[in-house]
Amino acid sequence: MDLLQLGSHSFSSRLILGTGKFSSAAVMLQAVRASGAQLVTVALRRFNREQAEDDLFGPLSAIEGVTLMPNTSGASTAAEAVRAAHIARELSGSPFIKVEIHPNPQHLMPDPIETFEAARILAKEGFLVMPYITADPVLAKRLEEVGCAAVMPLGSAIGSGQGLASAAMIELIIRESSIPVIVDAGLRSPSEAAHAMEMGCGAVLVNSAVAVAGNPPEMAEAFAEAVAAGRKAFRAGLMQKSGSAIATSPLTAFLGVKA
Amino acid sequence: MSQMITIELNGQQQPLPTGSTISDLLSIIGSDGKSVAVLVNQHIIRPENRPTHLLQEGDQVELLVFAGGG
Numbered sequence A: 001m002d003l004l005q006l007g008s009h010s011f012s013s014r015l016i017l018g019t020g021k022f023s024s025a026a027v028m029l030q031a032v033r034a035s036g037a038q039l040v041t042v043a044l045r046r047f048n049r050e051q052a053e054d055d056l057f058g059p060l061s062a063i064e065g066v067t068l069m070p071n072t073s074g075a076s077t078a079a080e081a082v083r084a085a086h087i088a089r090e091l092s093g094s095p096f097i098k099v100e101i102h103p104n105p106q107h108l109m110p111d112p113i114e115t116f117e118a119a120r121i122l123a124k125e126g127f128l129v130m131p132y133i134t135a136d137p138v139l140a141k142r143l144e145e146v147g148c149a150a151v152m153p154l155g156s157a158i159g160s161g162q163g164l165a166s167a168a169m170i171e172l173i174i175r176e177s178s179i180p181v182i183v184d185a186g187l188r189s190p191s192e193a194a195h196a197m198e199m200g201c202g203a204v205l206v207n208s209a210v211a212v213a214g215n216p217p218e219m220a221e222a223f224a225e226a227v228a229a230g231r232k233a234f235r236a237g238l239m240q241k242s243g244s245a246i247a248t249s250p251l252t253a254f255l256g257v258k259a
Numbered sequence B: 001m002s003q004m005i006t007i008e009l010n011g012q013q014q015p016l017p018t019g020s021t022i023s024d025l026l027s028i029i030g031s032d033g034k035s036v037a038v039l040v041n042q043h044i045i046r047p048e049n050r051p052t053h054l055l056q057e058g059d060q061v062e063l064l065v066f067a068g069g070g
Helices: A025-035 A057-061 A078-092 A112-124 A137-145 A167-176 A190-199 A216-236 B022-028
Strands: A004-006 A009-011 A015-017 A039-046 A067-070 A096-099 A128-133 A182-184 A203-206 B004-009 B012-017 B037-040 B060-068
Touching: A015 A025, A015 A216, A025 A057, A025 A216, A039 A057, A039 A078, A057 A067, A057 B060, A067 A078, A078 A096, A078 A112, A078 B037, A078 B060, A096 A112, A112 A128, A112 A137, A128 A137, A137 A167, A167 A190, A190 A203, A190 A216, A203 A216, B012 B022, B022 B037, B022 B060
Parallel strands: A015 A039, A015 A203, A039 A067, A067 A096, A096 A128, A182 A203, B004 B060
Antiparallel strands: A004 A009, A039 B060, B004 B012, B037 B060
16 A cells, blocks of 8 residues: 555555634534545644634544644744644644744745754654755755654745745655655645645645635545545656657558658 | 732733642633643643642743644
8 A cells, every 4th residue: 555654654645734724613624524634734822712613632633543743833943843842742642743933924934944953853852753844955855864754845935825836846855855755835726736746745735725715625625636646646657758749649651641 | 818829821910819720720711621731931731730730929821722723
């Protein structure tokens, strides 16, 4: 069976779903079910007694086969991310942590230096570290060397829907990596997710594209199908590109016309 | 009438009867505490210690839950 391997954990679904920006918790839960995702991201927030629906731990844990992957969103330094990871593990019991350190709210680009430091510390502590990074092959390799379970380069800016703007760099990362490469952020359409999988990504992480779709559960299903198709195509082996036409029909003489 | 203390709960002032534990605080604010992480002065307090952990005047208490995020 073709499984996504993250540390000692394996998953049959290669679609990871984010839970932010949905119109309600009920719609989000429907989308999670429709996506078949087995890894789902969540964020830490202050408890608010006026907004009890914010607390997603119970409802998400009740979905069979779902493992939580908390993120460190809100952290702007390695120390803050490490602290958030400790709190998240206390709360979820999950070994997964998405290290996400973006100090500038204007572009939300991840800080490579703080991300590397947090990943190094957390991997040493036994977390399955999934760092969100710019599509930088050198950084990706360094993160692999310190024991990350995967690397998660961005396709384009978070929530931008600009798709696989960094496709060429992601291909370089895939070529060099021995751990799964997961495109995280920027995807807008299922075809982009299929493209990422055809390139050889281990999985894709999608949030906004599903959360703000006209029909989130249906879009979740569409992404799941695209991810499965892209993965199948990658395994089947894509044909080589050619600079010129190569005939698919015989070009021998026929009906008196010479080839 | 019992003495009161004031703690800082998620950045807001919160009066509490002297001798209150974390479990008392959770019950006052209507949380069963099952899916809430509790930090007192930046230290994580594990669920088994909440019934006996006494809150002191000026303690900074953070209650955190999982919300939607990507």
